[in-house]
Amino acid sequence: MSVLVYTENWDGKFKKLSYELVSYAHAIAGMLNTETVAVSIGDVSDTELTALGKYGASRVLSVRDARLNQLVNQAYASVLYQAAVRENAQVVVMANNFTGKAIAPRLAVKLKAGVGAGIAGLPVTVEPFAIHKKAFNGKAFATIVIKTPVRILTLLQNSFGLKENGGVAAVEAFIPDLTDHDFKTSVEEVSKVTGKILLTDAEVVVSGGRGMKGPENWAPIEELARELGAATACSRPVSDEGWRPHEEHTGQTGKIIAPNLYMAFGISGAIQHLAGVSSSKCIVAVNKDPDAPIFEAADYGIVGDAMKVLPEMIAAVKEMKGE
Amino acid sequence: MKILICMSNVPDTTTKIRFKDGNTALDTTGVQWIINPWDELALTRALQLKEEPGSGVEKVTVITVGLADAEPTIRKALAIGADDAIRINSQATDAYDVARQIAEAVNNEGYDLILCGIESSDYNNSMVGGMISEFLDIPSVSSVSSVTVDSGRFKIKREIDGGKETLSVTAPFLAVVQKGIALEPRIPSMRGIMMARTKPLKVIEPVTSEVLVEHIRYELPPSKAKCRMVAEDNVRELVQLLHTEAKVI
Known part of the structure; x- marks a missing residue:
């Protein structure tokens, strides 16, 4: 028996998300009284792999296969399926990110496993396996019961945090059986974002709306984001107008995010926008209109011109950091 | 070439969500139902492809599970x-x-391309598309923001965690699509509405149902504390509050 956790790497390195997933898997393993086994796909050093032990993994299955250098949904699901069978997994944990959403459903069918998607906390009970998840774009929470012997959980980033347990993981090479049938899609071109905090990773997000008036006014949004180690985002009209790339659009049909802090400048807060950000732990709104719906969702607010408030905020953040 | 769009019927985004039967089921009284917004973008893109000269797309079919x-x-x-x-x-x-x-x-119905929206706005699972592809044993590409076709070969752009990739895929396959595939959903024309009445809608009976996950109870989120307002000329105080009270920076 085990709790299996898929730890994705980025150019051979793990990041906070990977450790958070292991911490979470280990907490569930504690509830089930079993061990935590991580699966790593790609060229990751042994030092990096053994460090997963710090967060509770007792073993790491390391898969190195050049064909897996790019995400191929079928092949990745097949690797995890074989690992889950070998380790007799009761629960498989992965991130609720693009990769997790690509693999989890295929794996679920292979294992005939019920899925809890976008989970933010530990199960309420493990017998039956009951767990909370959000529904209706954050307008409600549901308690679901997963009735299958194997369950798949995809964890929302930054929802559980890191828990150190101080162990060292044993690394085992794992060679799954893959055929050409698993590799039907081929990647022709990759463009990676470098030197920028990803919106889906970010603990702090600075976002601008139509109240920013035009793309030429985005410099202070970017500067504040840099100062806070934050990612930048925008509302739908902004991406539709082409002021910002579509990848930054948060809200219904765009990205759904749940950072610790979401700062909305010049965003009125239409329900479609709130659907994408309402799970944020803290929302700050700056808007000229005191009746803007964003203030109903916000924890802190300033009624005022975002363009005037932004430079002052940058100065205040710099000052605070200097303390 | 035939395209299939998997469509979910969801409450309109502005719906006030209420539950009934001791919070075990959605109260559908007065709920306006819409095409799941991401599925609507998928449909829009499929129609654009069909209209493109030389794309080879002859037919666009929608499928839904529902009463x-x-x-x-x-x-x-x-x-x-x-x-x-x-x-x-x-x-x-x-x-x-x-x-x-x-x-x-x-x-065995011969669909070359199956499109699914990245998630449904009711249960927010992002699972159905990937599961269909596994049941059918065909390739799947997820978080797709562009689909183009050139002499039977599809070019797909997808977002990955940390960048974008261009892929080449041969039919049949399934694409789980997100914003970018189309920007605005198409709006029905008067002629479209008239024609829709006589277009074929086939009703088929389900196979025996197998449910692995049950929603047993719903709760509304706790009502939010009132927004704490800070004066426009006191930005420094807000930053201090975020640092010392909310502890988020």
């Missing part, structure tokens, strides 16, 4: 421009069951 009350939403998809529709006559339950019902219905 007769889902038909107005299906008619809307036909009014937007889908050629025909399939309704699997079953109350949609969990993702596994929905995916299996669709896979059973379309297996």
